[in-house]
Amino acid sequence: MAYTFPKKEKLKSKKLIEKLFEEGKYISNFPVKLVYLKTVLPEDVKFQAAVAVPKKNFKSAVRRNRIKRLMREAYRLNKEIVFNNSDTNFAFLFLYLGKEMPKYSDLDKRIKGILQTFLDTIDNEKDA
Helix, strand or coil: CCCCCCHHHHHCCCCHHHHHHCCCCCEECEEEEEEEEECCCCCCCCCEEECCCCCCCCCCCCHHHHHHHHHHHHHHHHCCCHHCCCCEEEEEEECCCCCCCCCCHHHHHHHHHHHEEEEHHHHHHHCC
């Protein structure tokens, strides 16, 4: 599988993002939090993902954008963990909750852990 993050995999729908916050489930691995929701996606993709960094914690847009770029990169390189092991469609939103600038290695480790926890969670839901 190619390590890409094409436009059709990016979550941009305002309605779907609102629905994520209202009905979505959470997995947290501080300082990263994943909000996910099983949904029907308009594109022919399994997952759509977005990243967010609160302005409250980082006033500087440059710093917020850097964190978002690091999170997208970590997701892009680790998304095959969920792509190869899930059949249903999900919308993801990764939130950065920390108060200081992260190192890429830390974010990468956190996102890997979250994606693995997500897989375990949906496997448990299937069995139940």
